[in-house]
Amino acid sequence: MRHSLQDRWLKCTSRSEGSVTKRLIVELVVLVLIVASCASGNGLVNLTRNPRAEDRWPSWSPDGSKIVCLSSIVSRPDGISTETDYGIYVMDADGKNRTKVIDPLGARSPSWSPDGKRIVYAVVAGIFAVDADGTNLTPVIYLDSVFGPLFDWPSYSPDGTKILFASQREGKWQIYVVNVDGRNETRLSPDEAKEEYRPSWSPDGTRIAFDSYRDGNREIYVMNADGSNPMRLTKDPPCQRYVDCSPAWSPDGSRVAFVSDRDGQPDIYVMNADGSNVTRLTDNSLYEISLSWSPDGTKIAFDAEDHDGSNIYVVDVP
Numbered sequence: 001m002r003h004s005l006q007d008r009w010l011k012c013t014s015r016s017e018g019s020v021t022k023r024l025i026v027e028l029v030v031l032v033l034i035v036a037s038c039a040s041g042n043g044l045v046n047l048t049r050n051p052r053a054e055d056r057w058p059s060w061s062p063d064g065s066k067i068v069c070l071s072s073i074v075s076r077p078d079g080i081s082t083e084t085d086y087g088i089y090v091m092d093a094d095g096k097n098r099t100k101v102i103d104p105l106g107a108r109s110p111s112w113s114p115d116g117k118r119i120v121y122a123v124v125a126g127i128f129a130v131d132a133d134g135t136n137l138t139p140v141i142y143l144d145s146v147f148g149p150l151f152d153w154p155s156y157s158p159d160g161t162k163i164l165f166a167s168q169r170e171g172k173w174q175i176y177v178v179n180v181d182g183r184n185e186t187r188l189s190p191d192e193a194k195e196e197y198r199p200s201w202s203p204d205g206t207r208i209a210f211d212s213y214r215d216g217n218r219e220i221y222v223m224n225a226d227g228s229n230p231m232r233l234t235k236d237p238p239c240q241r242y243v244d245c246s247p248a249w250s251p252d253g254s255r256v257a258f259v260s261d262r263d264g265q266p267d268i269y270v271m272n273a274d275g276s277n278v279t280r281l282t283d284n285s286l287y288e289i290s291l292s293w294s295p296d297g298t299k300i301a302f303d304a305e306d307h308d309g310s311n312i313y314v315v316d317v318p
Contacts, residue, residue, distance in 0.1 A: 044314075048069075049095075065093055068119055101134040105123070108153075118131055122151040153197070155199070166197055173197055174196055196212040200247050219236065234260070246258055253273060258291070268300065
C-alpha cells in the first residue's frame with residue numbers, strides 16, 4: 001500500500017492542471033486517513049517510543065491514571081542496554097512522568113492491586129509484591145533453586161485476597177491461585193491439561209480466562225474461580241493451528257479481548273464473554289502481546305514488537 005500511495009503522489013505532483021492536482025491531493029489525503037484508521041485501529045498511540053528498548057507487560061491502575069510496565073531504558077552511548085537499565089516503571093496514562101519503582105533482575109508481568117497501593121510481579125524463582133513507591137518488598141512464593149522461568153502472569157483477585165499466576169514447576173505451564181500471604185496455594189489446571197497460560201480474573205472474581213492447548217490448538221477458555229466448569233470460547237479449525245492467546249476481561253465483564261493470528265498476523269480481537277461476536281480491533285504490522293483494559297473500558301493498553309524493539313501502546317475500543 002505504501003508504494004501505491006507514493007505512486008499516486010508522484011503522479012499528482014507532476015500534473016500541471018491545478019484542479020486535477022487538487023482533486024487528487026484530496027483523494028490521497030482521504031485514502032491515507034482511511035488506510036491509517038483500518039491498519040492501526042482508531043486512536044492508536046505509542047506511549048513509550050523507546051528505540052532499541054524493551055517495554056512490556058502494561059497494566060492499568062485501578063483509577064485509570066497510571067500504567068505500570070517492565071522496561072529497559074537504553075542509556076549507554078552505544079545503545080546497548082545493560083541489566084541495570086531494566087526495572088518496573090510507573091508512568092501516567094499518557095506515557096509521561098515515567099518513574100522507576102524497583103529493578104528486580106528478571107522481573108515479569110507487573111500488575112496492580114485493586115486498591116492501587118501494591119504491585120505484584122513474577123521473577124524466575126517466584127512471585128513478589130511491593131508498594132507502588134517501591135517500598136515494603138514482600139515474597140509471596142519463592143524457590144531457593146530454580147532453572148528457567150518458572151513463574152509468570154500474577155494478578156490480584158478483585159477483592160485483593162488472592163493472587164492468580166502460572167507456573168511450570170511441574171514440567172508444564174499450569175494455573176495456580178494463592179492467598180496474598182503465600183498460604184493455601186491451589187493448582188487449578190487438571191493433571192491431564194496441556195500447557196496453560198496468561199490467566200485473567202473476571203471483574204467479579206467468579207471466573208478466570210486463560211489460553212490453553214487443551215483441545216490441540218491454543219485457544220481461549222474460561223473456568224470458574226475454583227477451576228471447575230471450563231468452557232472454550234474460541235473455536236479455530238484443528239487443521240489451521242491458529243494461536244489465540246492473552247485474554248483480558250473488560251471492566252464490566254461483558255467482553256474479552258485477546259490476541260490472534262487467525263488473519264495472518266498477530267492482532268487484537270474483542271468478543272463477548274460467551275465467545276460470540278468476535279471483532280478485529282487492530283490491523284497493522286505490530287506484534288501485539290499482553291493486553292490491559294482501561295478501567296472505563298474505552299481503551300486497551302498493550303505491548304507490541306516492531307523492528308525497533310518493544311513499546312507500550314494504547315488503542316481505542318469501540
